[in-house]
Amino acid sequence: GDSVTQMEGPVTLSEEAFLTINCTYTATGYPSLFWYVQYPGEGLQLLLKATKADDKGSNKGFEATYRKETTSFHLEKGSVQVSDSAVYFCALSDRGSQGNLIFGKGTKLSVKP
Amino acid sequence: NAGVTQTPKFQVLKTGQSMTLQCAQDMNHNSMYWYRQDPGMGLRLIYYSASEGTTDKGEVPNGYNVSRLNKREFSLRLESAAPSQTSVYFCASSEFFGGVNYGYTFGSGTRLTVV
Numbered sequence: 001g002d003s004v005t006q007m008e009g010p011v012t013l014s015e016e017a018f019l020t021i022n023c024t025y026t027a028t029g030y031p032s033l034f035w036y037v038q039y040p041g042e043g044l045q046l047l048l049k050a051t052k053a054d055d056k057g058s059n060k061g062f063e064a065t066y067r068k069e070t071t072s073f074h075l076e077k078g079s080v081q082v083s084d085s086a087v088y089f090c091a092l093s094d095r096g097s098q099g100n101l102i103f104g105k106g107t108k109l110s111v112k113p
Numbered sequence: 114n115a116g117v118t119q120t121p122k123f124q125v126l127k128t129g130q131s132m133t134l135q136c137a138q139d140m141n142h143n144s145m146y147w148y149r150q151d152p153g154m155g156l157r158l159i160y161y162s163a164s165e166g167t168t169d170k171g172e173v174p175n176g177y178n179v180s181r182l183n184k185r186e187f188s189l190r191l192e193s194a195a196p197s198q199t200s201v202y203f204c205a206s207s208e209f210f211g212g213v214n215y216g217y218t219f220g221s222g223t224r225l226t227v228v
Contacts, residue, residue: 032213043117043203043219044156051213089155093214099163099207100146100171101217105155 002027006090006104013080013111021075021107023064023090031094033057033066033073034101038087047075047088080111116140119204119220126194126227134189134223136204144209145187146217147171147179149200156203162187163209194227201225 007022025031032051036044048057053068062077073090090104117138126132138145147159158171162181176198178190187206191198201224205217 032215034216036217043221044205044217045219046216049216093209099144099209099214100158100161101207101214103156105153 002031002092002094002102004090004092004102004104006088006107008105008107009087010108010110013109015082015111015113016079017111019075019077019080019084019109021088021090021109023073023075023104025071025073025090025092027071027092027094029094030068031092033064034091034093035062035064035073035075036089036091036103038089038106040086044089080109082111082113085109085111117204117206117218117220119202119223121223122221124223124225126191126225128195128227130194131190131192132194133191134202134204134225135186136188136220137186138204138206138218139185140206140208140218141184142206142208142218143184144207144214145181146205146207147177147187147189148203148205149173150203150222151200159189159202191225194225196227199225199227 003026034049035047037047048059050057050066056065087106091101120135146161148156160179165184204220207217
């Protein structure tokens with residue numbers, strides 16, 4: 001079945017460092033891909049998405065490119081801030097999963113000043 | 114503010130008690146979902162409703178029931194709570210058409226403890 005694998009955390013960075021969180025997927029069709037962010041004590045918020053191969057999703061300085069050849073959707077940010085400290089979830093939605101989102105286990109990011 | 118509203122935010126139950134978690138959305142979405150979030154497990158789908166009048170089991174439905182009361186509301190019921198149901202529960206809604214899910218909007222969660 002469909003699945004999402006993302007790098008295990010926690011990830012600790014200094015402010016202004018470059019961030020990469022790896023995400024790879026397995027899907028039977030042509031999924032849509034998402035990154036969600038969860039701040040402490042809150043629900044998940046959609047950060048960015050891409051619905052077809054080679055699409056780049058971007059928001060708040062974060063970017064991810066839908067790579068069909070490597071089945072990947074890695075999250076990147078050029079310069080992280082303390083306020084980016086959160087848990088990040090990669091997810092996919094595929095026709096094979098009836099459109100339901102399947103989530104990775106999450107990666108906790110801590111940014112130190 | 115438009116979005117997904119869940120109640121209550123916190124709840125403590127004794128083993129064997131029952132309760133209903135309420136969820137309502139005002140975005141006119143067709144699809145609604147209940148997830149649970151446990152440490153190290155990510156989010157797991159309990160039940161979902163693709164449209165008003167329909168419900169289907171997700172990955173971990175045992176011990177739960179749901180009702181899609183109307184297009185806006187989707188409730189989750191624990192008939193006889195067990196300690197294994199201690200978790201954070203999230204409701205979500207989305208628009209899904211043409212085989213594409215355009216992303217979920219989540220509620221802020223219900224933190225449930227069963228003692």
